[in-house]
Amino acid sequence: MLDIQNVTKVFYPGTVNEKMALDDINLHVDKGDVICVIGSNGSGKSTLFNLISGTYPVTSGTIVLDGKDVTHMPEYKRAMTIGRIFQDPTKGTAANMTIEDNMITALTKGMRGLKISLNAEKREFFREQLELIGLQDRLRDNVGLLSGGQRQALTLLMTVLSHPKMILLDEHTAALDPRNAQTVMDLTERFIASYQLTALTVTHNMKFAIEFGNRLIMMDEGHIILDISGAEKKKLTVDKLVKLFRDIRKKEFVSDEGLLTT
């Protein structure tokens, strides 16, 4: 599904601000893999996602997506295969438009024509889908009126409805309160299962990372330092993970609040 070969990303090369965000990364993702990515702030998780999506060009290396070399493909073309959700709930929807207009825009990928696709049948379909997130009666409300949690749930729904082959979730529940975060996370799990998606999820919650998905990747200072999957992942505990980190990096895990959550 995704093959990242010797990818390096240097920001501001040749200046005093030069920063190596990713250092010769290799990663192979199989179709159907559900991967949790953890790592302290600044370890390069978002940069990795930005390179996969094409938001930034790579400094060197190759990215192969769904059998195609996409290293030099613009972001909007890669988006035909990738669905992406950001930490910021406002990034996934257009606040100035109604829920139904947002949904009809999200329903297909690629350039649009002069067809009017939004009709009674589509509205009924949207209503059914929106029941999952309790917004079935608000089709004609502007998205700007929704709460952060509702907006993120809508973004998630819109993303899966456009049938991406792979989704990238970058701390997409981090800006929500615990209850909404849980709701959105449950929904995420459900969608990944029912749409059989390949997924990469960045999370700050170690416990969650251990329970969720079939594979866990830990990053530090632009390297992938740990890649655990299958039965081995099932046996993980937070304590083991912290110990593994210490053994590999010969330092303490830089733990902000979320990382200690057990």
Place this chain on the structure above:
Amino acid sequence: MIEGIFVDGLIFSIMVLGILISFRILDFADLTCDGSVATGAAVATMCIVNGAGVAVGLILAFLSGVLAGMVTAAIHNRLKVPGLLAGILTMTMLYSINLRILGNKANVPLLRKVTIYTSMPETFSFLPSAWAALVGTLIFVLVIKVLIDVFFRTDLGLALGALGGNEQVIISQGMNPSVLKLIGIGLSNGLIALSGGLLAQYQGFADANLGQGMVVQGLAAIMLGEFLFSSNKISLITLRAVFGAIIYKGLMFFGRKYGYLIHITPNDFKLLTGILVIASLLIAQTRSMASSSGARKKAIQRSMANRQAEAEAEAQKASQAVDGQADEPRDTNETIRSPRPDGPSEEAR
């Protein structure tokens, strides 16, 4: 005379709809307008003067505007400069181009030529000629307004709306935002130039300086319209823009007619228009501040009420404890559960 204001306002409203598309729908501060309105006037005028006819003149005016808009979008896309700068570049270049189109004259009259406004009294011969111009222009504007409304209901139109709201949404859906900007800014300036083409025929000449300050006037009209009513429906948004255009022209008319009473001359109009835009922005800001301070007050009241309820629950618990009946585990359960009932209603809001 009153018909004159309406005809003027309706012609102006086509330009306002163009500005609405760039500034409001695409969120692209496009200043091409000051140039493209004059381009439209020049193209239509030269077509008519050279015998190509009204229809060809208006179509070519529209297309010249589309082209001008696309140049702005292309500069913005290719060089990654802000839309504002791209628009200023095009507008400045258009000034020279417009003089070229007009055969290196600043002003070309349409004397004794058949224009859309000389033929309207014939088309609507049952009406007095001033009213014929009004009816003809009204039909023209209505057709354009409806076409715009329908366009923004199509998938492409909705994509343009989403682009204005959040460019990332468009990229995430696999659309090239650069192409959408070419289409959107092109359409916007097409309408603006079309308005210029009509204006030249109505006033009987094309002028290279026609466009000066048009963007600000258009914005003033949009803001006047926005005071009328609020809506997220495209048909009502375009309708209020048309109303705003007519109101603006009405204000200018009365300013011209009675302004001398308070020593205002037409020379002051650009200043007054600017002040009108600033005042509108201030009012809009005050409104949103008022509504957010209202929301804050409500939130504070709510949290006070919550705290009071908590305190009461606490007091109740204390009295239970005094009774010696309180059983520890059940108590904690209750305190954990207690915030929940407020939860769902919070979200429903």
